[in-house]
Amino acid sequence: MKTMKKVFFALLVGAIAASSFAVSATAAQPVEEPAAAVIAQQSVYSVRALSQDGTDLTSVFKNEVFLVEAITPDTVTNVKLLNEYDLQINLQDTVRYDRGDGTAAWVGKISVGTAGANRTFTLIAADENGVYSRTDATFSIEVKNLQETELTGCSLRAVDENGNTLTTVTVGHSFRVEATTPSSVTSIKLLNETKMQITINDLVRTDNGDGTVSWSGTTMVSTAGQNRKLQLIAANQNGVYSYTDAEIVFEALPAPQIFSVEIPTTGKVNVPFTVTVQTNSNVEKLEMYNEYGLKMSIPNASFVTNAQGRLWTFQLQVGTAGSNRYFVVYGVGANGERSAPMETGKIDISIV
Incomplete structure (x- = not known):
């Protein structure tokens, strides 16, 4: 589950970073003092500045776009920031996802137009009625002149x-x-x-x-x-x-991806059988390894283009018998980069 969250977060950050951006800062609108229910959940709130690769930021340049991540109770309907002068900063291109534990994560973009050694921002959160309350979640960042x-x-x-x-x-x-x-x-x-x-x-x-x-x-x-x-x-x-x-x-x-690998459930030693691999269109060739990490020969692999990308087929010949044998397949991109590995189903190889 943690791995899936990391993958989702990386995709989320990439999508936000790719979008167009315009920042706005407005005079402070009414912000309620935290209600008792909000105060009880203060420890749930957090906010931080982060780079495109998900690491914490301690400094940015004036007018540089950077990401902000906030964690709130899942009852919160929107988030904004207040700077140290109580001017509201709207997060742009904000995306929310439910973390499945009673909290939600928010990721959006801001930029800061005034340099300073210790610029400070406070998270404010809206309830179901759209009323914002100040939280105890803050972050500070150095904003440098460029x-x-x-x-x-x-x-x-x-x-x-x-x-x-x-x-x-x-x-x-x-x-x-x-x-x-x-x-x-x-x-x-x-x-x-x-x-x-x-x-x-x-x-x-x-x-x-x-x-x-x-x-x-x-x-x-x-x-x-x-x-x-x-x-x-x-x-x-x-x-x-x-x-x-x-x-x-x-x-x-786009990174090379493998979506599926299909092999038969039975085969015979040194008798070729068909392997089918569905990839995206950025896979230029395939690599396959057996369960012991030995690289397998893939002769004459070819593909046809379909809606998902490329559907590859090739004939595989195995020289050693065994039950529950399996293989690991990688897609390789134009610059030699590999996809995540995908394991095949099990196959029983018998002696002819």
Whole structure:
């Protein structure tokens, strides 16, 4: 169940991050003091700022879009935020899902237009009558200025494991980014086309000795689409970030998926039998392993296109008899990324 919740949350975040965005802050509307029933449930409430990959955020840039997650009792009908000046902040593109334990999770987007070292936001929640009450759930975040002046002389590209430039990547799968900046730059980050910060992991800085530095790290995107963009932003020696003239444009493909695998329930040693695998259209080839982890040969696998994507068929030949034998199948994408594994049903292989 925990794994399913994590998968659902990742899909939820990806869907919200992909949507268009416009933020609004309004003068404070009447907010009731918490009623007794609400006070009794205060410990249920929580709110946090989080990045696109679901990790907690402690700092953002002015006007950068970021995600907010709130947990409330499942009787709550809507949520908003109050800033430290009691101005209401509406969460945009908000999605609610029932957690099945008497609580609900809410995920939406905001941006903050005023910089500050310790900006604080309080969750307010609406009851069945639409009346909002202040909760005890808050989060604080540093909002940094991002210089509009563009830093020139920078480059950015996505590369595969052999250093070749990538024009396509796969949702949910890491890829390497390489950047070059003037040597005065002390750190770099990425912003996507909606001004949402994208994490760079395992970032390495190398001084080239010619007034420039090279950067290398890994990142990923959670939303498919054509003409996706990542823009490089760079920090000076005072830690102040500015836009640069470097960006990459690429296509983000949906991750390869396997929906079903069908095999017969009986077979004979060294006598081929038919395997049928239904995948999405982003699977370019199949891999199969037996129950002992040994890779199986898949000769002449072919597919036909259908409404779900691709329906693959091939003939499998097994050289060892046994009861309740099974296999594990992976779909492989264009860049070598694998789908989640899918286990076949059991098959009894007998000697001819």
